[in-house]
Amino acid sequence: MAIIGSKEYFKGIEDIKFEGKESKNPLAYKYYSPNEMVLGKKMSEHLKFAVAYWHSFGNTGIDPFGTKTKNFPWNNHEDPIQRAKDKMDAAFEFISKLGLEYFCFHDFDLIEEGNTLFASEHRLRSITEYGQQKRKGTPIKILWGTANLFSHPRYMNGAATNPDFNVVAYASAQVKNAIDVTIALEGENYVFWGGREGYTSLLNTKMKKEIDHLAQFLHNAKDYARSQGFKGHFFIEPKPAEPSKHQYDFDTATVIGFLNQYELTDDFRINIEVNHATLAGHTFQHELQVAADANMLGSIDANRGDYQNGWDTDQFPTNIGEIVEAMLVIVQNGGIQGGGVNFDAKTRRNSTDLADIFYSHIGGIDTFSRALLITEKVINHTDFLNIINKRYSSFDTEKGKAFEKGTLDLSDLHQIAHDNGELKQSSGKQELLENIINDCI
Amino acid sequence: MAIIGSKEYFKGIEDIKFEGKESKNPLAYKYYSPNEMVLGKKMSEHLKFAVAYWHSFGNTGIDPFGTKTKNFPWNNHEDPIQRAKDKMDAAFEFISKLGLEYFCFHDFDLIEEGNTLFASEHRLRSITEYGQQKRKGTPIKILWGTANLFSHPRYMNGAATNPDFNVVAYASAQVKNAIDVTIALEGENYVFWGGREGYTSLLNTKMKKEIDHLAQFLHNAKDYARSQGFKGHFFIEPKPAEPSKHQYDFDTATVIGFLNQYELTDDFRINIEVNHATLAGHTFQHELQVAADANMLGSIDANRGDYQNGWDTDQFPTNIGEIVEAMLVIVQNGGIQGGGVNFDAKTRRNSTDLADIFYSHIGGIDTFSRALLITEKVINHTDFLNIINKRYSSFDTEKGKAFEKGTLDLSDLHQIAHDNGELKQSSGKQELLENIINDCI
Amino acid sequence: MAIIGSKEYFKGIEDIKFEGKESKNPLAYKYYSPNEMVLGKKMSEHLKFAVAYWHSFGNTGIDPFGTKTKNFPWNNHEDPIQRAKDKMDAAFEFISKLGLEYFCFHDFDLIEEGNTLFASEHRLRSITEYGQQKRKGTPIKILWGTANLFSHPRYMNGAATNPDFNVVAYASAQVKNAIDVTIALEGENYVFWGGREGYTSLLNTKMKKEIDHLAQFLHNAKDYARSQGFKGHFFIEPKPAEPSKHQYDFDTATVIGFLNQYELTDDFRINIEVNHATLAGHTFQHELQVAADANMLGSIDANRGDYQNGWDTDQFPTNIGEIVEAMLVIVQNGGIQGGGVNFDAKTRRNSTDLADIFYSHIGGIDTFSRALLITEKVINHTDFLNIINKRYSSFDTEKGKAFEKGTLDLSDLHQIAHDNGELKQSSGKQELLENIINDCI
Amino acid sequence: MAIIGSKEYFKGIEDIKFEGKESKNPLAYKYYSPNEMVLGKKMSEHLKFAVAYWHSFGNTGIDPFGTKTKNFPWNNHEDPIQRAKDKMDAAFEFISKLGLEYFCFHDFDLIEEGNTLFASEHRLRSITEYGQQKRKGTPIKILWGTANLFSHPRYMNGAATNPDFNVVAYASAQVKNAIDVTIALEGENYVFWGGREGYTSLLNTKMKKEIDHLAQFLHNAKDYARSQGFKGHFFIEPKPAEPSKHQYDFDTATVIGFLNQYELTDDFRINIEVNHATLAGHTFQHELQVAADANMLGSIDANRGDYQNGWDTDQFPTNIGEIVEAMLVIVQNGGIQGGGVNFDAKTRRNSTDLADIFYSHIGGIDTFSRALLITEKVINHTDFLNIINKRYSSFDTEKGKAFEKGTLDLSDLHQIAHDNGELKQSSGKQELLENIINDCI
Numbered sequence A, B, C, D: 001m002a003i004i005g006s007k008e009y010f011k012g013i014e015d016i017k018f019e020g021k022e023s024k025n026p027l028a029y030k031y032y033s034p035n036e037m038v039l040g041k042k043m044s045e046h047l048k049f050a051v052a053y054w055h056s057f058g059n060t061g062i063d064p065f066g067t068k069t070k071n072f073p074w075n076n077h078e079d080p081i082q083r084a085k086d087k088m089d090a091a092f093e094f095i096s097k098l099g100l101e102y103f104c105f106h107d108f109d110l111i112e113e114g115n116t117l118f119a120s121e122h123r124l125r126s127i128t129e130y131g132q133q134k135r136k137g138t139p140i141k142i143l144w145g146t147a148n149l150f151s152h153p154r155y156m157n158g159a160a161t162n163p164d165f166n167v168v169a170y171a172s173a174q175v176k177n178a179i180d181v182t183i184a185l186e187g188e189n190y191v192f193w194g195g196r197e198g199y200t201s202l203l204n205t206k207m208k209k210e211i212d213h214l215a216q217f218l219h220n221a222k223d224y225a226r227s228q229g230f231k232g233h234f235f236i237e238p239k240p241a242e243p244s245k246h247q248y249d250f251d252t253a254t255v256i257g258f259l260n261q262y263e264l265t266d267d268f269r270i271n272i273e274v275n276h277a278t279l280a281g282h283t284f285q286h287e288l289q290v291a292a293d294a295n296m297l298g299s300i301d302a303n304r305g306d307y308q309n310g311w312d313t314d315q316f317p318t319n320i321g322e323i324v325e326a327m328l329v330i331v332q333n334g335g336i337q338g339g340g341v342n343f344d345a346k347t348r349r350n351s352t353d354l355a356d357i358f359y360s361h362i363g364g365i366d367t368f369s370r371a372l373l374i375t376e377k378v379i380n381h382t383d384f385l386n387i388i389n390k391r392y393s394s395f396d397t398e399k400g401k402a403f404e405k406g407t408l409d410l411s412d413l414h415q416i417a418h419d420n421g422e423l424k425q426s427s428g429k430q431e432l433l434e435n436i437i438n439d440c441i
Helices: A053-058 A080-098 A117-135 A165-184 A207-227 A252-261 A274-279 A284-293 A320-332 A354-381 A384-391 A398-405 A410-420 A430-440 B053-058 B080-098 B117-135 B165-184 B207-227 B252-261 B274-279 B284-293 B320-332 B354-381 B384-391 B398-405 B410-420 B430-440 C053-058 C080-098 C117-135 C165-184 C207-227 C252-261 C274-279 C284-293 C320-332 C354-381 C384-391 C398-405 C410-420 C430-440 D053-058 D080-098 D117-135 D165-184 D207-227 D252-261 D274-279 D284-293 D320-332 D354-381 D384-391 D398-405 D410-420 D430-440
Strands: A049-052 A102-106 A141-146 A189-192 A233-236 A268-273 A297-301 A341-343 B049-052 B102-106 B141-146 B189-192 B233-236 B268-273 B297-301 B341-343 C049-052 C102-106 C141-146 C189-192 C233-236 C268-273 C297-301 C341-343 D049-052 D102-106 D141-146 D189-192 D233-236 D268-273 D297-301 D341-343
Touching: A049 A053, A049 A080, A049 A354, A053 A080, A053 A102, A080 A102, A080 A117, A080 A354, A117 A165, A117 B410, A141 A165, A165 A189, A165 A207, A165 B398, A165 B410, A189 A207, A189 A297, A207 A233, A207 A252, A207 B284, A207 B398, A207 B410, A233 A297, A252 A268, A252 A284, A252 B252, A268 A274, A268 A284, A274 A284, A274 A297, A284 A297, A284 A320, A284 B207, A320 A354, A320 A430, A320 C320, A341 A354, A354 A384, A354 A430, A354 C430, A384 A430, A398 B165, A398 B207, A410 B117, A410 B165, A410 B207, A430 C354, B049 B053, B049 B080, B049 B354, B053 B080, B053 B102, B080 B102, B080 B117, B080 B354, B117 B165, B141 B165, B165 B189, B165 B207, B189 B207, B189 B297, B207 B233, B207 B252, B233 B297, B252 B268, B252 B284, B268 B274, B268 B284, B274 B284, B274 B297, B284 B297, B284 B320, B320 B354, B320 B430, B320 D320, B341 B354, B354 B384, B354 B430, B354 D430, B384 B430, B430 D354, C049 C053, C049 C080, C049 C354, C053 C080, C053 C102, C080 C102, C080 C117, C080 C354, C117 C165, C117 D410, C141 C165, C165 C189, C165 C207, C165 D398, C165 D410, C189 C207, C189 C297, C207 C233, C207 C252, C207 D284, C207 D398, C207 D410, C233 C297, C252 C268, C252 C284, C252 D252, C268 C274, C268 C284, C274 C284, C274 C297, C284 C297, C284 C320, C284 D207, C320 C354, C320 C430, C341 C354, C354 C384, C354 C430, C384 C430, C398 D165, C398 D207, C410 D117, C410 D165, C410 D207, D049 D053, D049 D080, D049 D354, D053 D080, D053 D102, D080 D102, D080 D117, D080 D354, D117 D165, D141 D165, D165 D189, D165 D207, D189 D207, D189 D297, D207 D233, D207 D252, D233 D297, D252 D268, D252 D284, D268 D274, D268 D284, D274 D284, D274 D297, D284 D297, D284 D320, D320 D354, D320 D430, D341 D354, D354 D384, D354 D430, D384 D430
Parallel strands: A049 A102, A049 A341, A102 A141, A141 A189, A189 A233, A233 A268, A268 A297, A297 A341, B049 B102, B049 B341, B102 B141, B141 B189, B189 B233, B233 B268, B268 B297, B297 B341, C049 C102, C049 C341, C102 C141, C141 C189, C189 C233, C233 C268, C268 C297, C297 C341, D049 D102, D049 D341, D102 D141, D141 D189, D189 D233, D233 D268, D268 D297, D297 D341
Antiparallel strands: none
């Protein structure tokens, strides 16, 4: 049921409904049927889709070579507080028309930053109150909140990792405020993405000092939030580079190592973005697997990169094969902890119709939903799991188990090798498995 | 003093001497003067150069599109044991003519693998004895030994991480033998590079199980070596991919996380290869800094990649700027622990003259030596260190120190930010620092 | 109908049949139904699938880090001529079991090179005669032949572009022989892929001289073939690099420029490989479009790269989305000229079962067939073409046409701009188009 | 002699002088001595350095993740015309303090675009008149002018290649005006960089139609400029991608093919940017060589990319080795035609001191100057040229010459190969050549 404010922004677009795969209606779901049961849960429970406030309502099409192309009608009011309310009206209308329940935000997505810290705090209070009112009686929730610690020039040398202590203090203040807003809006989780937490050049950087500061900063933030009663997860979102030459949260393995070293694993989980994974030289499913194996898979930023560009293109996910392989990892590892599937994705700079924001989300939602359905088919209706289990069956033998327990030493193994003689080859069967997946698409 | 065996292989090439930078002799050092004191140590102590047995005496020029181009005269004898001795004669002649003291090897670089494990062990014993004799009365030492767990087809699905326990056992036997050889030849360290320890496709891979096996395998190897009296370091050499799609020892941060998780940090250090660093999306200096900050910098594999190819080209290091930035990290972090500078580099496939092996090593040795001299100049004769120290000076104030100690909480920092008001910008001065470096070259 | 020689090599594998998409038989086609009419032609006419002799019968799994893993049963005979005949028996059996009609070869895929040019010529004559006999009464044809001018060490500095004239002469002799074989076996086309026609370093290279030589070489080859009655197309297969640092036939645009400059466009067309396209920083469909726009699209080497490796992985095509976008280009541009769809692809090194070669081809054939069916749906049953045609409709107006004809000069256009005032934006509708494609998959 | 306007913008910075390589003054040249003779010409004749108006006076530090960091004092006046004059004052002061003579500009670098075409034309006339006055009695010249056809939202779907004819007309008008300004300011050349001339997706693109339009557009522009008496060169500046997914002017070879096809080679030359070359998968020297071999090398955009990012970082050139290899190509091919060395490079976003703009230019100027001096040394004082000439000497023999003339056919060459027998190998000597270069640095 569309939640329309004082003005309808997406006129002519009705609630998006499931119409099935034969439908030719571009404004309908072909695969996403929220209440359909798949692998023991509702589709909407597997896939807690969230809309990204910054892209969908804030991205005006600026790129390094051009100015804004999108004149959103909710961005016109002269008064910044009213402008923020208009934007929130548009957001609630959009999310409800899509039939979704979640959004994610940075502090200054909700409302533009003021000229002073005081002014910003005043603005944040205003929009928080408005948000509290808007949410009443609606199913709309916040998947996670965060603070933008990368856009303002004060953060040009980093936020928590700035060489200037006073910038670190400023960033701390901003995080305190963002946590307060997240709690006030009953946000379920809180995210850290360290866009400027890294370096441009090692020549002017003391890396160890900066990373120690980052850990202290996260401890401070976590302690404060817990003291205010926040029960949700904290997420770190890895990215290898951009805008920094090197970001400290390079990839999932790096972040897990960091969280372990600084004793942050009780409270923090990983938020994995597809495009960040691929920029780090990994597949999306690899990053998911690394996080899941550490029991640290917290949330997903769903999008798609261009494998031939070296930057974050944040396109909506449309690559069915890629998302199937990802869902296979997620489903086999018991899902994600606390988070959801946030569309950290934007329409192209030249997709300037408001309807394009709908098309893009519909495409992304259907891609994930379809991938979930395919995953169910692969797991329950093919030989897929048998093939992989059989592949590792030698570790179910007595000696294989003994190795895993650590009761065979190098000399024992040396003797086993001698006893065995040369071994027979065992095909990895990758082509067969790929065909099985494709046949289920 | 050249150590020449029954036959001189590099005829016409005399001992390579330091002649200074004005020399036009292509078979002389322009910068490497082993006994020259730089930053408090002999140049040869800063830079323990080692020759890589596999490239310099074993690489015959095969590539994925062509057969061998190099017919090394030490590879002609019919008997594999005599062939191995000839090769070792060539190695000792070459290393001594360069005036170096170290080499590194894989088990089956020293001698070709036999048809059975027994046969291989017999061969290894033969060449080990020959090596023990050859070394007597010479300064020639082994920087590290290792086992080749990637070339034989039995390892096509991995060695320690093979889904078949019996392959894991075979790999264990091979490592036991390689450790025995390394100890017998008084090798100073032992290396693990996991070329096949990774996966081709997650579709047929249980990653967590495989990584657990890898850790068990390393524990077994370490325990055995210690039981045999080995005192050296173990090194892990990270590489992100190739031949695997994904190698588990992706980069330094990943490996450090792994070593911490599996309690291997007392015995293991990192061996960083330039080309592996760049394939992982890092600079060489980044990887060095990560290892040094964790007190884990063990050794270096010196070479150079092609930034425009996606594979390991293993070219000799000639990029002065890159090596200067690396030496700055090494020198400022107190050097490397136990290891040296191993030229894991090969002449091009079409560099088929024996003299080319000399030219390439001379170029690499001079590049590192020159970089060390430049580093001394940057550190002692420019404003470089002052600029970076001043950049972080706010953490020497009372509040800055308190933040580092963790005695300021988020609310305290929020108050400091309010008290400060907006902050003034501070240039990162990267261009100035880059000019300072270039002016020292 | 399987063509089995003196021995059946692929025992237990029957002829592969079309069973439709509900089939669970891994050794059946789900989409490839050769006689089915699609867009006015038989599926098998759209898609002239060919098997690559070198990969399917010759690739033993060697990679830069490991030795061969595949012991093909047709590679065992001691006599090289009998070995070549066995291999050809295996090839005919395999191709016929797949129900295909074409294969492609290099001279020394058919039979191993001899120790002298005379010996090689003798061998080639033997296998050519055997091939002529084998083909009798069968539908099996040669899509194209070529000469391997990259594997032998004599070509380490190039073949046609070698700095040594005598190597150029040798390469010429080899091409003469390969053309003779191709003609004798009624090959339909002849290919040039210049693996070593490029450079490793500009420092030792006279690029212009080498490219002039390449053009002369192609003229010589073409003139000879025509003099012998050859009527087919010549194809150039672009690739940007590997094994060379830079290959002269970098991409389709570069090759077309070269063919124009040296007046070779009457006889030469482009053979586009998916993985070569992506290595050049292009999409496959881009390269197809460039060739089609120049009326130069001759043939396809079907495979798939790994976007995160920098080398030619030659995996079988399984990416449905990628091939749909390619088929859209091909179908809209009237197909390809003379060539077909050659699977220049190999099973993974660890796919060591003979059945894996079947699985991989079935997967590739079904991917292309399915893409063709999807393309038909997109073109005939969606709004796809209307959207794009409408986008360019302003060039159907009087002024738009005048611009295209060149009858408006800069001042006229300046005046039109003044008359128009500021223009209204027009969304590119990329997200909508992407959804249309995905909905047809 | 510094040309200072009504206000001195770079206070405290005097004219930058040559002080030689022992100088420790960061605001002095260590290598650039404009009147020094090198290889028969003044250093300043080899290297016509130009300052890029857009970066040095217009780049405020915006990046995709952050707002402006640089508050240039010449950007403060309320009136856009006065603001443009202030900026020009700053430019003349800066260029003259560096002791340079050239700058390059886009139309709307000189002055901000107006709200209508009329308003923009009025503004352009104002600043053009101011520029004409400023130049009087100074050595300051314009290397080239161009029009910004990529920043305004009207160009989001392309300029000359826009699917909407009316946008093409607008772009034509803008180019007419930019040509008029360039002529009025006696600009020596005119450049086309097609940032939006390409596509985002082939799904909505008629590539051939767009490229035809581009050619027509260039003909129109060229004809107009010639009709107005413009004698300079037109330059095309290749770039493979960004902001477009694919730019039509992908690389030098592609552009040369295009210019040939559309008969534009009499008037157009290539302007090669280092970072664009590397983004295309080429080295800078490769692109220079391709252009030089076609007699089309027109100008250079000097900067440096980050090989590990996939976007245009436009850093100042500091990589000595890279520029030496480039200067070797330039010098050996008789220099560049008409253009110069334009620093299309920016200080880092966090380099916010005005002095940083000086440091960066000094670093770039010294890098090129030093590379020129090294090139002289390599050519005149080493064995470099002999080695490469000897490598090709077989083409100076009778048969080699006959091949080049085309008087040997394939059968003749076949006979020569038979007569020769197997050939002896010839090392490419790349390592030796690399050492020669490094020893000259």
